[in-house]
Amino acid sequence: MDDKQVILSVKGLCLEFSHRKGAIKALRDISFDMCQGEILGVVGESGAGKSLTGSAIMGLLDDSAAITAGEIVYQGQRIDNLDDASRQALRGKEISAIFQDPLTSLNPVLTIEEQLTETILTHLPLSQSEALEKAIALLEEVGIAQAAERIKQYPHQFSGGMRQRIVIALALCVDPFIVIADEPTTALDVSVQSQVLQLLKRLCKQHGTTVMLVTHDMGVIAEVCDRVAVMYAGEVVEIGKVHDIVKHPQHPYTVGLMDSIPRIGVRKKRLSQISGSMPRLTELPCGCKFHPRCQFKQFGCDTTTPCLKQTTTTAVACLRDISIEEHI
């Protein structure tokens, strides 16, 4: 990653929700870089703050959420404190997004043509007919047959997989530099999932788009990502190359995640699982947030919060020094 240019970096990002019982710290000290053209996977359980991080980068947070510390830097410019208008100018053109559910991501009363050409015309100085031409070419690129006729149709006339292809076309239509893909395949059939993922990967590699792929599926990570950030309870606990994370996970939580994936050829009576569940954000434990569930817990885990430390392979937020793998 060192030889590539960093396009976006999140530095020490903290985010809070206002709540009648006081502020809820939903993201704490999140830091990571995204390099030009890479696919960065962000993995973790529901509520770990994956999507929230994506929303913060997009500038599409709810009114109740506020960034309390840290910054988001895009191509050398700080963007988290920009006004609404400059933020909106970035969205779509520079940083775009794909959301989880293709069935609800498209406006039901506008045709595909209207949605595509409006997006194109918002960002590019084209005529109506040029925009339409580009839109049809895009649909063909994402694998929609008879694009010229089908573009006149409404979203409900397409299947789920087709709709997610259209969503991808919409997100990539003006060649953004970064795409935040928030669980883009979770709502799809397994057979369609892989096709859509490969499509996304191919398009992004062709166009040199940087992708932040939010998912809770380690299989998806292994299939398409270059690097992975593992999140737990609002913190990044481990970040590194996908090969290192999958083969040599270091953080006990990552180890647990990898162990809970069934593997062909490995005989096990029962898949191992991480005991307990992620703490509520209102009742976070002191020290390392994972220690109540950790099987390698040691003295000090419940008092000291670990920071990300670079090891020979990945960066890990754990007080233990030695590789855990030997204990498994």
Place this chain on the structure above:
Amino acid sequence: MFVFLLKRAAQAIGIVLVVAFLSFVMFQFVGDPIEGMISENATQQERDELRESLGLNDGVIVQYTRFVKNMAQGNFGISYYNKSDVLSLIIERLPATLELVFVAVVISLVVGILLGVWSAYSRNGLMKNTVQILSLVGVSLPSFVAGILLIVVFSVWLKWLPSHGRGEIVEFGYWSSGLLTLSGLKAVLLPAISLSLFMITMIMRLLKSEIQETMRADYIRFAKARGISERSIKYKHVLKNSILPVVTIIGLQVGGLIAFAVVTETIFQWPGMGLLFIQAVNYVDIPVISAYLVIVAIMFVVINTFVDLIYLLVDPRIKVS
């Protein structure tokens, strides 16, 4: 499409027949029409002859069939009180009611949609709350109270607008219009406002909550993520989705407005069908009452069919099957 219309027409005919039956039944139970038509010292034989000539001795089914058949030919009978043809009585009064309802619908659409959109998007909390509270008043204030208040303020105190009547009217064959003269326009204003108050608040509150709901939808978030301008999101992406339920409500309400017009017309002495109906009720003028019921039922059905057609145009997801 054709099949759809045919189906709707069949349903409509069914509904009108049921209403016709109800108004027919009124003849059977509300007194003996012979008593009202014949002099008190007529002999029994004269009464029997009249009864026979009116066909009142036939079976109920035969009488009902005859009633429907006459109705279909536009023959609603003779008014007991005015001694004239019921249909021409109603047709004479129809334009006044339709114009009143039309003006009321236009007012409620324009004001209701503007207020709804404004209160959904406005950031001015104080103004918003004021409008919300006023709209609660609008929903709960009975239209006769609102009408009387309007008369007190604008006719009695300020003396700006007339309190009753239609003003000068212009005749076109069967149609008489009050919308072409200044005095006619002035006269229609107060009754139309009083009639539209309920619908204004209804449209406004519904549209506001629909807009707020739609603003949270995934496709709006995705549109924002693509950098679509706020203006386009608000007035195209959101509004087009939020207006659908409003269309339905308007359709249901227009029928309701014709019915409510009875009260409004009475307060403002508006010479429409509603006023005719109230007078007919006072004199137990059953042919007029039943004709009014049937005609209002027909209007209801026609309007609702129209609304369904509009719905087909606005919402691409609804397919005719």
